[in-house]
Amino acid sequence: MKxxxxxxxxxxxxxxxxxxxxxLTSRILSLGFVLLLTFSxxxxxxxxxxxxxxxxYGVNCASCHKLDKRMTGPALRNVEARLYEDEGLDRAxxxxxxxxxxxxxxxxxxxxxxxxxxxxxxxxxxxxxFSDQDIxxxxxxxxxxxxxxxxxxxxxxxxxxxxxxxxxNELILGAxxxxxxxxxxxxxxxxxxxxxxxxxxxxxxxxxxKRTPLWKVFAQNQFLVLVTTILFLLxxxxxxxxxxxxxxxxxxxEPVQPIHxxxxxxxxxxxxxxKYCHSSARVSKHSGIPSLNICMNCHKSIGAVxxxxxxxxxxxxxxxxxxxxxxxxxxxxxxxxxxSYTGETSPVKWIRIHNLPDFAYFxxxxxxxxxxxxxxxxxxxxxxxxxxYQHSPLTMGWCINCHRETNVKVEGNEYYTxxxxxxxxxxxxxxxxxxxxxxxxxxxxHY
Amino acid sequence: MHIxxxxxxKLTVVLVMLLSIVSCNKKSSRSYQYMPNMYESIGYxxxxxxxxxxxxxxxxxxxxxxxxxxxxxxxEIENNTEGYEFAKANLINPIATAELxxxxxxxxxxxxxxxxxxxxxxxxxxxxxxxxxxxxxxADKDITVGSIYHTIYYGKNSMGSYANxxxxxxxxxxxxxxxxxxxxxxx
Numbered sequence: 001m002k003x004x005x006x007x008x009x010x011x012x013x014x015x016x017x018x019x020x021x022x023x024l025t026s027r028i029l030s031l032g033f034v035l036l037l038t039f040s041x042x043x044x045x046x047x048x049x050x051x052x053x054x055x056x057y058g059v060n061c062a063s064c065h066k067l068d069k070r071m072t073g074p075a076l077r078n079v080e081a082r083l084y085e086d087e088g089l090d091r092a093x094x095x096x097x098x099x100x101x102x103x104x105x106x107x108x109x110x111x112x113x114x115x116x117x118x119x120x121x122x123x124x125x126x127x128x129x130f131s132d133q134d135i136x137x138x139x140x141x142x143x144x145x146x147x148x149x150x151x152x153x154x155x156x157x158x159x160x161x162x163x164x165x166x167x168x169n170e171l172i173l174g175a176x177x178x179x180x181x182x183x184x185x186x187x188x189x190x191x192x193x194x195x196x197x198x199x200x201x202x203x204x205x206x207x208x209x210k211r212t213p214l215w216k217v218f219a220q221n222q223f224l225v226l227v228t229t230i231l232f233l234l235x236x237x238x239x240x241x242x243x244x245x246x247x248x249x250x251x252x253x254e255p256v257q258p259i260h261x262x263x264x265x266x267x268x269x270x271x272x273x274x275k276y277c278h279s280s281a282r283v284s285k286h287s288g289i290p291s292l293n294i295c296m297n298c299h300k301s302i303g304a305v306x307x308x309x310x311x312x313x314x315x316x317x318x319x320x321x322x323x324x325x326x327x328x329x330x331x332x333x334x335x336x337x338x339x340s341y342t343g344e345t346s347p348v349k350w351i352r353i354h355n356l357p358d359f360a361y362f363x364x365x366x367x368x369x370x371x372x373x374x375x376x377x378x379x380x381x382x383x384x385x386x387x388x389y390q391h392s393p394l395t396m397g398w399c400i401n402c403h404r405e406t407n408v409k410v411e412g413n414e415y416y417t418x419x420x421x422x423x424x425x426x427x428x429x430x431x432x433x434x435x436x437x438x439x440x441x442x443x444x445x446h447y
Numbered sequence: 448m449h450i451x452x453x454x455x456x457k458l459t460v461v462l463v464m465l466l467s468i469v470s471c472n473k474k475s476s477r478s479y480q481y482m483p484n485m486y487e488s489i490g491y492x493x494x495x496x497x498x499x500x501x502x503x504x505x506x507x508x509x510x511x512x513x514x515x516x517x518x519x520x521x522x523e524i525e526n527n528t529e530g531y532e533f534a535k536a537n538l539i540n541p542i543a544t545a546e547l548x549x550x551x552x553x554x555x556x557x558x559x560x561x562x563x564x565x566x567x568x569x570x571x572x573x574x575x576x577x578x579x580x581x582x583x584x585x586a587d588k589d590i591t592v593g594s595i596y597h598t599i600y601y602g603k604n605s606m607g608s609y610a611n612x613x614x615x616x617x618x619x620x621x622x623x624x625x626x627x628x629x630x631x632x633x634x
Contacts, residue, residue, distance in 0.1 A: 058578075058581065059583060059584075059587070060583070060587075062578075062581040063580075063581045063582055063583050063604060063605060064604050064605065071605060072604040072605050121527065121528060122528065122604065123528050125589075184459075246478050247478060247479050247480065247481050248478065248479070248480050248481055248486065249478060250474070250477050250478055251474075252474040253474045253475075253476075253477060253478075254474055254475060255475055255476075256475060270562070270573055270574060270577070271562075271573050272562050272573075273557070273558040273559075273562070275558045276558055276559060276562065276612075279558075279559075279611075279612040279613075283614070286493050288493070288494075289494060291611070293607060293608070293611070294607075294611075294612070296607055297602075297606070297607035297609075298563075298574065298579070298580060300605055300607065301579065301580045301605045302579050302580070306577075345502075346502075347502050347503065347504045349496065350494075352494075357485060357486040358485065358486055358487060358488040359485055359486075389474070
């Protein structure tokens with residue numbers, strides 16, 4: 001390694017004598033380096049194949065390295081040229097590093113130790129299986145220029161998030177109200193002016209002949225009054241009953257959350273299991289709201305959504321998904337540039353949607369793990385919801401109904417074997433419903 | 448003329464009232480509660496906001512040194528490269544082979560791991576297919592029982608810790624399942 005570096009230096013000094021502009025030095029250096037690579041017998045590297053490199057990169061490197069952004073390891077675009085220009089390290093150094101980084105660190109190499117410390121002492125996996133050709137391929141892939149991002153068509157000014165949306169709605173409504181007020185004012189003025197014209201020209205405004213007013217005719221017809229009264233009473237009873245029945249029922253409740261979290265993208269498009277985030281639904285009374293470290297399991301790597309998703313969010317839902325991810329980073333104290341936690345955290349004040357009254361007991365694990373009820377049975381098509389809302393009424397009648405209709409899952413559950421035998425004899429049925437197992441007893445939920 | 452004006456005015460009032468009823472139909476607030484004392488808990492609800500706790504939230508981490516009831520084995524290997532290497536070389540699965548159950552571990556693996564690592568561990572989960580997170584196949588990984596457990600417990604590189612989603616027993620079940628997937632892949 002040392003030898004080749006030495007000869008490289010000689011090579012470049014020779015070149016340097018012929019240049020006038022000093023800022024060309026690095027160019028010449030790399031040219032010299034390339035020449036050296038081409039003719040050197042100690043370095044067997046050939047022209048790399050970027051296509052092959054891309055595959056190798058995807059399988060071996062991509063879990064820790066992005067091309068343009070720091071991740072577990074440094075960004076790798078143009079790594080070879082950058083290393084050479086900034087640190088004077090050549091391909092031989094890179095080969096040694098990739099094949100056995102730990103060995104290089106132990107040998108006391110200054111830059112190897114510096115980078116090891118900079119990335120919090122995370123050792124890079126050794127790749128002794130790579131041939132020099134493989135490494136050339138990968139480096140050829142990393143040396144490809146950055147593709148220009150596709151231009152997103154700008155559909156006029158877009159407000160970020162739902163809040164901006166509601167203010168713009170209010171603005172429009174306000175403007176409309178103002179318009180109507182102006183129109184009404186104009187009508188009154190026109191009427192006044194017309195009357196004044198009529199007065200001035202001595203024309204009598206034709207006034208309708210005095211007729212018996214409609215309400216008097218109506219009041220005199222007793223049958224009509226009776227029918228109307230009955231209809232009116234029935235209608236009001238209907239509405240009063242409806243509004244009383246909705247007391248304490250929050251079906252369709254859809255509050256605006258502090259972070260616009262799309263279940264449609266997470267559970268629908270990406271098909272992440274509900275229990276990935278709501279893991280305590282398996283084992284406890286509550287289906288917990290995930291703490292932010294669970295978000296960071298994925299969002300440590302995913303700092304921005306795909307361009308198509310971003311455009312969809314802005315055009316269809318009026319939300320900037322990338323800025324929502326930034327809200328998460330701010331709350332959890334994640335610094336994207338250094339890929340580390342700052343320690344400054346603040347809780348996200350999610351608004352609770354599903355809430356049973358204090359006098360009713362409900363246990364998630366009993367339903368999710370023991371009964372094997374799908375989450376969607378009660379929570380509805382969550383994987384299609386852009387914003388979460390309460391799908392079911394969560395009333396007692398609704399609970400009871402399901403207990404009457406649902407058979408108990410007894411297969412493979414020793415706990416139920418004996419009681420199932422006895423109860424199915426008692427009721428004379430093959431399959432017991434939850435209600436027959438005692439799912440209607442008051443004390444099961446109210447105590 | 449004046450009568451017509453009055454009729455228009457009344458019509459407008461009715462329309463405005465109807466509009467306001469319709470526009471208030473969006474459920475961004477809860478409905479009324481009858482006797483809220485029966486609904487709302489006196490004790491703190493999970494995640495309830497309260498300014499007597501740190502960060503203003505009821506949910507707090509247990510005090511340092513607290514251990515849960517029941518079977519509990521402290522995991523004293525540290526979260527660093529040396530710890531990883533130590534675990535890789537020394538840790539063994541404490542759960543008896545007879546108690547390892549694919550019917551328990553499989554669903555757990557499919558919930559927590561398969562989204563990136565793929566159902567068969569070939570590194571082709573949904574997020575990997577979309578090139579969002581690229582974990583690589585177990586077949587190419589130099590992993591042992593101990594290193595798998597250490598990784599689940601603390602996370603490694605861009606993978607986070609799963610210690611709070613899986614209990615100790617569940618973690619070991621999943622470790623055994625990952626071993627089995629790796630063996631299948633290497634066949």
